[in-house]
Amino acid sequence: MLQIQDVIRAYLPAIVFVVLGIGLGAVFASLNSVLGPKPKHARRATAEPYESGLPSEVKKTMRFGISFYLVAMLFILFDIETIFLFPVAMQLKAFGTFALIEISVFIVLLFVAFIYVWRRGALEWK
């Protein structure tokens, strides 16, 4: 029979995570309004829900730089790389050197791509 304590113990990390998350988020949000510098006049950008990134509400004629997409796409590309590394890293012992070689090849290819992107100037904001 399942004891309530067992359930709590099993979910304890999640509960702690949720509580801490909410708590910390609330603290930083409130601290910001208490401690942060206050402009004389409210600016439009700081009134936005998200200070960086796309505006949440746009007119249909709005244009913005292509560089944003480029950087975002490259970011995702290299970000995903990490995800592939994790399972191999976890089970490296089980898979042995083969997996190591495979993942090295993978990284080398990405590295080539990285050099290319870098040298081609795709990471510069224009």
Next chain:
Amino acid sequence: MTGLLAQATTKGPPINWEALSPFIALVAGGCIVLLVGLARSAFIRRQVVPVLTLLTLGATAGLGVWQWDINEGIVANAMVVDNLTLALTMIFVAGGIAAVFLSWRSIASAEAGEGEYYALMLMSILGMLVLVAANDLVVLFIGFELLSIPLYVLCATHMRREQSLESGLKYLIIGSVGSATLLYGLAMLYGAAGGTNYGDIAAVAAEMADDTLFMVGIGLVLAGLAFKASVAPFHQWTPDVYEGAPTPVTGFMAVATKAAAFGVIIRLFVGPLIDATTTWAPAFATLAVITIIVGNVGALGQSSLKRMLAYSSVAQAGYMIAGVVVTTQLGIAATVFYLAIYVVMNLAAFAVITARERETGLGDDISSLYGLGRDRPFLAWPMTIAMLALAGFPVTAGFFGKIYLINAAVNNGYGWLGVVIVVGSAISLAYYLRVVAAVWMREAPAASTSLSAVPIMAGGSPEGDEAAYAAGREPGADVGRVVSEDFGEPSIITSGPRISQPEVIFVAVFCALVTIAFGVYPEPLMDVARDAGEALQSLR
């Protein structure tokens, strides 16, 4: 204990590195080309990069020859390297080498940046290789996309020309529809067979031959692949894309993509789906008839040579289906033979078109060939030979290509398809001979002829090329800007000064010679094709 050992050996899939070597060569070559293309020196980008590309292709071909006759499944049986794969590899490499020669001084490669251009080409070839070597539905799809995506980009590499961009965009959108269809079909096959390996599919093909799921899967896969092979009614992208893309890319696409598409069709349909032949062969044969008719009548009256060749490639695809539907080794050999000669016949024509585009400013209009017979024998003869070969004249390889296909069709109960091929060839004479007539029987237009605003597609003069190259010194800079300034008001030259482009003429002459050589003595090529046919041992 033994279980543990077994587990230890299955840690990685068994990989035959030697058999995989052509693939590895292409990947490595592609990376190197891409990186070298970043160099600041214009010399390195313009001269070293193509040479490296050629070396890569040469290495791939060499490794392929080395692995001839190995005939085994590699990478956990997800791919098969056999003579069919390797024979087709040779065809891809041949197409690639010719495309490199044709691109050597082209605006397209300069605008796109040499490194990217050639790396994309190599990756596309890799995709073709993966596609025809695939022994698994997933690998098939990876190959398919690896082949397609670089081509979408390559079509648009002539960035300052509207048609090129249009061509790339059209190809991308329609191509995505094709890919989606294929993927949907593959999913259905997987659902019906319960496995993605060709072996799994082959195991159930006989009993599932009239299962709805399986059959609709076959139908969708057929449509997706027919799209790539430009089989009517999935051909409509072909003329537009061929016309808009830079001519070297068109040439490459016409020959190599076609070979890859037919390679995978053979591999899949005459492989695991062989037991379901009775269901798919009639449909495919019907498509062949439609294709032959549509391709041949569509090519009539086209004044753009690339459009004409696009329709012609549709028609030729129809002929080649005949070699597939008969599902015999003879048929496969005939198809491979035809693919091989199709490469040389078309490349000779595309080389001449490339040369004339650069010289005349008339683009790929048929009038760019006027007067060629009188003073440019090294362009006139290859064009003539290519056209006669495509039409199937004796003493050219095209004659034997058609003979073998018809022979294969007639030998296995598709005599009526043979008749359709002959009728189609008869119609095709009308437009092929029109080109020959343009070459030999028309006078070059006078220099004062005013022209429609056809933009110059490629370097009108060595100076212009130099300017373009000079502008390309900064990687990523607006390479084409200078070019478009230079050529925005093209100084229209009709008869065309002879610009130095020995590599283009070399491709034209060499391909024409090969066409004649195999027309006189087809046996060696036929031996290779026969080896490729024998790779599918399940067949008669």
Next chain:
Amino acid sequence: MSVTTLGWLVLLTPLAGSVLIGLTFKALPQRVHGALGTAAIGLAFVFAVLMFFGLQDRGEEERQLVSVAWDYANTVGVDAQLAILIDPLSVLMCLVVTGVSTLIHLYSFSYMGGDRGYTRFFAYLNFFVFSMLLLVLAANFFLLIVGWAFVGAASYMLISFWYRRTTATAAGIKAFVINVAGDVGLVLGAYFIFQGTNSLDFLTSFERVGEAFTENQTELVAGCILLLVGAFAKSAQVPFHTWLPDAMEGPTPVSSLIHAATMVTAGVYLIARLHPLFEHAPDAAMVGSIIGCATLLIAATIGLVVTDLKRVIAYSTMSQIGYMIMAVSSAVYAAGMFHLMTHAFFKALLFMAAGSVISAMGGNQDLDRMSGFRKVMPFTFACMVIGGLALSGIPPFSGFFSKDEILAYMIDRGGVYLVMAILGYVGALMTAFYTFRMIFRAFFGKMSPEAEELSHGHLYHAPEPTNPANGEVEDTEVGFPGPEHHIAERAGGMKIAMGGLAVLAIVGGFVQIPGVTSALHDFLHPTFHDSELFEEIHPSHTAEWIGLAIGALIGAAGIFAAWTIYGKGGNAASFQARLKPVHTFFVNKWFFDEAIDFLIVRPAAWMGRFANSTFERLFVNGALVGGSSGAIRALSAAVRSIQSGYLRYYAALLLIGFSGLGAYFLISA
């Protein structure tokens, strides 16, 4: 060098010569091209001789060699190979062709001097020799047909060599059309044989012919008769002979080489080469014998009355080839080939001598205007007499041995062949008569004005060049004969060539003297080892000598008759008047041209007019062409109209396609 290598070299040297002359036609002076052409053929002759010795070094059983350079289309089930067959028969032909050709090239080197088409002439001539060698060396029907057609083409080009001369082009077209009719026969015949034996290769199909066909099976007989049609057309046998006299419009060396010594004997070679087929189809062989016999008589009768110097020799050629065709069709192979060889010598010689006389006449060929050249052209006269004696079968000249050997063998075979042999002797009588009629009229009697002029040391040239056949005015530019004429007495090349052939015409017969030597018969044995008749028909030496003696007597009688009518300075008017109807009949060449015109040309022309005006206009043009091209045009418009350039329509059509395929598979599931 191995025999096969030599065989290929024999074949390639003339081709190389032709190509080289063609490629350098602007770069080098004319005379060099002449020398080049002559040297190429001379080299081929040397190779042929080496090939002969190489073959003799081999064992009796190993004297049939096939060398395959490549398979052309093996994969589609046709064993069409680029292969040559070297055996005694082909080597003999090679020797004759290259040997005579060398001398004729040498002759042309001088004779054609001054002609504006000199270089072209040698390119054509070398090409002809290549084609002829291809024909005789071919190891299968495929190459044989190629060679056969090439030879026809070369002949056409050379007959029409003076291409601005209307009569020459007409003659060329006539020769070409009739030869193509023969080509069709050859191709169809080869197809019949291939259907049965399933092989294009000579030796293979010979081996299989016994199993594939029963004796005299209809298909085989039909095939062989079709092959004979090819042979008849090429060898100018009745009723395909009418092109040969007209072919004399070509330059004299052409007549000498192609229309006397080599090409026209291709039919004889063909029958000898394919003897296993004909022996298996005796009915077809009988057709060959009868046609040969008919031709030798018909041609000889026409030769009696023709007044054109070259045409007399042309009809004589037809007649002599009739002997050969008759011989090889009657399984008298060795004698037939023997006569082929000797005939090549003396007939080429006669033509060369005739060419020399024609030059002296300023290009005129009319016998009626020639007389009295004996004194002023002693060398030509001597050559003409040697050739004439050989042709008439007077001992010890070569024709004496060869022609009479044919007849002796025919007698030995008996039956209907005996009748043919007797007709052959009748032909021999006429042969001697017309030969010496020609010689007496041209060389004896009062000197003609041209001969007079020559006796004063000046060669006659017409004040204004005209076409001797119809009097049309010509110039001497390219496409017409050149301004200069050359006679043997004044041109070294011609003299050497004629001298060489004269010697051969005298001694050529000694290779095969009954009771003394049978060198040729033994040499040819390996080719005919599978023929029973080759050994079976063998008259005794006594019988042969009797036959020879009869032949010699008949020849002498013919010459005597010619002397009494023409030689003693009298003219033949009274003689002609007495035989008016026969003479008319002969002068009109048995009305063959008229008959062919009435039976074939006019119906064909009528058919053509009908086809053109009615059938073509209404049915073909209207219904077939109009209908199909209209349909295709409509389809083409439809295809272009859906090619709108709009992606949405493309996607829609894709969808329709998918749906169609999906529906098909759903329904069939």
